[in-house]
Amino acid sequence: MRCRNCESKAQIYLRSFNLPLCKNHFIQRYIDTVKKTISKFKMFSENDKILVAVSGGKDSMALWYLLLKLGYKVTALYINLGIGNEKGESGYSNMSEKVVREFAKRMGADLIIENVLEKYGAPAPLLDRKRTPCSACGIAKRHIFNSIAMQRGYDVVATGHNLDDEVTALLGNILRWDESYLKSQYPVLHAEDGFAKKVKPLIFLTEKENLAFCMFEGIPFHHDECPFAQGATNITLKRIWAQIEDFMPGTKYRFFREFLKFKEKYFKLEEKKIQGKCKVCNQPTLAGDLCTFHRMIEKVKNKIITGEHFQQSY
């Protein structure tokens, strides 16, 4: 199979677009897609200070690399979530941290590292045993991204969410007709009092495209899945998407693109109803005098201190 744009042998076939491409034209298309996404949704400009949230996985590493390559003012934030391996050590997180540190060194890039286990006494997914691991971990990550961005004056937080993440979340939200999520699911969340602007420049690229970009560009990444496997619901929904896409190639992309049009017409995002400031961290609260993260943390603090709450089990 030949590349659609030149005479070279195709090195990747994007079935969703019936598009065979050589390495160079794939990379060019990938970069163009990211540039168009940044510009269309007014994500940031060359003068903005960007904090890119990196996990060490293929998506966020591709994003970090590309933003550096495009000459943006980028600092990476790596949060060591304290997630372990089967031996109960923080092996998973420490391995990701190693990948991220080495890459920062190689690229001469700015990197901030935060450590959840050291700071809060438990791995992020286990901070609140009444929540699912992904829910507790998500709250912790969003809190830390936001507080670092606000404290250190970044203009925007960029994350590596890809198209597969978005359509999976969107299908789940639609099966429940979850109004608040349908309203907030968007490539950009604008800054509000106490909340940094958040953007997803890879939102129109699939997992497969991010993986290929890393391989072609020699970007290192941590291959393992988080041992707190994503909820069974997400796995089911991803399997379902694979079937839909297999049967009707291009549906993922069209579904998300048309959703955005639909949303602009019907589901306008309302501003968050901020109640006050958190008495611990001074970030905005949506209810009471603690932010979501510190409400979670305060609830389990005593248990963590006495060791009752936290027992890592893999």
Add this chain to the structure above:
Amino acid sequence: MRCRNCESKAQIYLRSFNLPLCKNHFIQRYIDTVKKTISKFKMFSENDKILVAVSGGKDSMALWYLLLKLGYKVTALYINLGIGNEKGESGYSNMSEKVVREFAKRMGADLIIENVLEKYGAPAPLLDRKRTPCSACGIAKRHIFNSIAMQRGYDVVATGHNLDDEVTALLGNILRWDESYLKSQYPVLHAEDGFAKKVKPLIFLTEKENLAFCMFEGIPFHHDECPFAQGATNITLKRIWAQIEDFMPGTKYRFFREFLKFKEKYFKLEEKKIQGKCKVCNQPTLAGDLCTFHRMIEKVKNKIITGEHFQQSY
């Protein structure tokens, strides 16, 4: 397993509701569901003249039987679509017609029969070879339902659409974010100039529940699938729904119920933009001087007459 409501042995288990029921309590719940649907959506009252569209399949036969049993003023309309068997005879439609005729006789019920092949020279699914069989057949059926209802002064047309039909269509419409379908998908379509009121009293009952109701009540029905198998898309979407429901029982029901709430808030149905009257049948037209059905018919009329167009192939 015992019935949830009495000491009898359960004869059916509704997994979506984790509900084991004996025959009597199942039938009672089934009838209550239909009654509630009719009343909640103001479908019709005991004074209305109801035209129930029957195909001979389990859903419409269950509906016809129940409306008769509940004492409504019901006339059934059976459309012989001219659909054949593998021998090229109109066997499929003729077998359905036999089931319907015998049941009408047994129940002493009013029945109108229309015959597409005799009247238009081709089986309904083959009236327009540029459309999919289901699309052409759907246009023909809707046209005939509406024209009989309007000509003979029925207050409402009732069809046997079930929950599986609705969630399959809804998922397909959402994957395309098809605005006009999302707006018109509802248990009731109110009468408009030239269009009869249309209602779906079984919309909260699944295929399985309709089948069980027919079995328990001894209602005859034609078991075979239409040889113009429903499009592969529908089969794929039904398979996907089976997986979702298997993994998260009750999702079909909740998805449709929540959609209706969402829809009331966001997707208000607009009135049809009627342009005039069809010069052939005097029904309303949405564009030009022919209704959708007669636009289709006129286009293929010559071909049908010369025999070029129509060749039944199974």
